[in-house]
Amino acid sequence: MQLAHYIDHSYLRPDCTEEIIDRLIAESKEYGFKAICIPPMYLQYAKVHSGDRSFLLCTVAGFPIGYDHVEAKLASLRRSADLGADEVDVVINLSAVKTGHWKLTRQELTALSETAAENNVTLKCIIEAQLLTEDEIMRICEISNELKLQFVKTSTGFLETP
Numbered sequence: 001m002q003l004a005h006y007i008d009h010s011y012l013r014p015d016c017t018e019e020i021i022d023r024l025i026a027e028s029k030e031y032g033f034k035a036i037c038i039p040p041m042y043l044q045y046a047k048v049h050s051g052d053r054s055f056l057l058c059t060v061a062g063f064p065i066g067y068d069h070v071e072a073k074l075a076s077l078r079r080s081a082d083l084g085a086d087e088v089d090v091v092i093n094l095s096a097v098k099t100g101h102w103k104l105t106r107q108e109l110t111a112l113s114e115t116a117a118e119n120n121v122t123l124k125c126i127i128e129a130q131l132l133t134e135d136e137i138m139r140i141c142e143i144s145n146e147l148k149l150q151f152v153k154t155s156t157g158f159l160e161t162p
Contacts, residue, residue, distance in 0.1 A: 002032055008058055008087075010037035012156075021046050028055040035087060040076065043083035056086035058124075064158040066091030066126075070108045074115050081119035088116065091126045091156060097136050106143050113147050124151035128159060 009028050011020050016039050024036045025046060035056035038046055043059055050057075061076035062068045068076075070093075077088050090112055096104040109125065116123035127140050144152050 004032045005034055007033050008035045008037045009033040009055075010058075010157075012037065012039060012060060012063065012158075016042065018042070018045060022049065025050045025053070029053070037087075037089060040080050040083070040085075043080060043085055047084040056122075057084055058087040058089060059085045060089045060091070062091040062093075063089070063126075064091060064156040066093050066128075067095065070111055073108075074111060077112065077115050077121065077123075078119055081121045085121055087122040087124060089124045089126055089153060091128070092140070094128055094131060097127075097132065097140065102139065102143075105140070106147075109143055109147055109149065113149055122150055124153055125149060126153045126156055128156065129154040130159065 009024055011024055021036075021038060021042050024038065027033070028036050033055055035058040036046065037058040037060070040059045040061075043057060046057055059080045061080065062073045073090055077090065080088050092105065093108055096108070112123055112125070125144065127137065129137055132140075141152060
């Protein structure tokens with residue numbers, strides 16, 4: 001089993017450049033990573049410069065905090081699909097989770113899931129597990145399972161563990 005095929009090779013820091021995208025592309029081709037995960041503004045660049053690629057293009061929406069209105073996340077998801085994204089990592093509204101607004105959480109995940117399917121994009125939800133209780137994590141996972149989401153990711157990597 002080749003472990004690299006299961007890894008998203010990511011660079012989502014604000015200092016990202018075209019040179020860094022070129023490096024991610026080269027390393028993904030060399031090591032066989034599953035995807036490169038990059039800022040949305042570099043999707044078109046990566047699509048043009050990756051040539052015949054064996055990896056997926058992944059980007060983010062609502063990143064890294066998840067505060068964006070669901071409409072903004074949906075617009076970002078659609079635009080990313082138009083620019084060639086195969087996958088989109090979306091940070092869910094953690095404030096809604098922390099305040100117990102489960103109906104809002106379900107509505108957001110439903111809208112994101114439907115829009116991803118309509119645009120032939122894989123949706124991966126990020127939950128920042130280190131900020132959540134075990135019960136909150138379980139509830140999000142239950143909703144995700146009911147909606148048949150393919151991925152729930154534990155962290156953006158941007159927050160320190162409290």
